[in-house]
Amino acid sequence: MGYKMVRGGDAMTASTLLPAPRVKRRTEDAGRVVVAGLSKSFGAVKAVDQLSFTVNPGTVTGFLGPNGAGKTTTLRMLLGLVTPDAGSATISGHEYAALPRPNDEVGAALEATGFHPARSGRNHLRVYCTINGYPQRRADEVLAMVGLSDAGRRPVGGYSLGMRQRLALATALLGNPWVLVLDEPANGLDPEGIVWMRRLLRQLADQGRTILVSSHILTEVQQLVDDVVIINKGRLVRQGALAELAARNAEVSVRTPQAEQLHAALAGAGFDKVRIERTGPDTLTVTGMPAARVGELAFTAGVRLHELTPARGDLEQIFFTLTSSANGGEPA
């Protein structure tokens, strides 16, 4: 491909080309995404089932779930493209269709396929500049931001999937919106592209924007997101801070000659949802309690520890457990 990529570290970064949104008269709801009791069926299939969650401004929220969990349908209902059977979805306190100037408030990249193949990427953007009354040069600005300046004049029909993803993101950024809704934006990006996108989204979130980004791979976004909303089979499985999810579900393996005593000390500490498993004559696995707390409790109880190991890289496992078919929606 003969186009030059502009990476996040280069001169053209989000902060230089995309200033923080103009301060408008902000209400309490500004930038907040509220999904309440949303349901949608396609024929006999319940795509989204009584789904409720909230996304707060200034955070990057990962909207996670396996393929077919209902993520895209939820986002399309949020954006007024699909009519819900029940429930509501609002952005900054309004349903999407009631936003006075929707592209100024919300930028969305829903798919990397929504382009006329004969139209150039630049012209695609310029059309939406015309419709929204933005200056035409805005198209070139966002093209530069996503690293498509050189490919901009070529027909989209010749773009790779990664380039289409960038163009979709550029379209979303056109109105310099407060809220960004991105459906699987990392699909088709190479590893470098994923790093670039992470940086860009982090910069945008640091400016106080709300970013809702869906993915079916937790590890793809775990370095990016602050909060997670996890769904499975159209129902909410878990919402909260990623760090909390990791801590609550972290496994700590402990080796001690006084396994019985430690078991009793941990069980008596009054923690909810702590699971203690005897995995050998002198080993325990503790789930739902940080390693430091296990160490403190052992010290207080006078239990000698030979090993205290927080399990690493287990988020994917947590995600898998939460969204496995047996887990219809009840938090683990």
Place this chain on the structure above:
Amino acid sequence: MIRLIAGEFHKLFTTRLWLWLLLGSMALTALYGSLLIAFANDPDTVTFPLSTAPGQQTLIAVAAGGANTLIAVLAAIGLTAEFRHRTATATFLATPHRGRVVVAKLVTFGIIGIAYAVACLAVVIVVAVPWLAAKNIDLSLTGNGIPGTMAAVVADVAIFALVGVGVGALVRNQVAAVVGLLIYRFVAEPIVTRIPALTDWTIYLPGQASSAIIRIALTNQELLQPWQGGLLLIGYGLAFALSGTYLSVRRDVT
């Protein structure tokens, strides 16, 4: 709404289809005009001699036949492309009230229809004036009711653009909309209107309404008055557009 219409023009002029169909309309007009003049002596093909006012009006009116089907195709493609290429997502994100998008397309393609009509009128004039002059027939563009015919051609083509938008809104599937339009215009209606027993009824069909506007009958039956034909054809376009907006365009974009 002005920006929305400007956006529709921007969409149209950033691909080439409008140009190909315009060239097609002009070529078709040149062909129809040439055939009419070439076979003008054949008593079976032309009702009126080209030296008479009705004959000259018929000749000028071929511009409508050259442009009106292809403008409808262009308009139908303009609407259905949003769904075929999935640009509907970005379009409806920018304009959540989808009826406004349909209205913007009606206005845009109506204006493009006027331009197509003017271009095709120019073609028929360029072909006819020297050719008839060679036959010692003076084709005056200001007399013999020719200005009225030209106005009728412009109205007819512009209204057909509305019908095209309407059909596109109703059908949404691009291939079905285009094939349906072509089959209807070139096969279905011409057959039906030649069935004598049905003429009381077929004069209300879109193609016959169009013939009424330009006052050119394919057969020797009575047509509606031009203004009646015009209103009827506008009615078809708006009825398709309105029902399409509610039944089809507003459906989920998944």
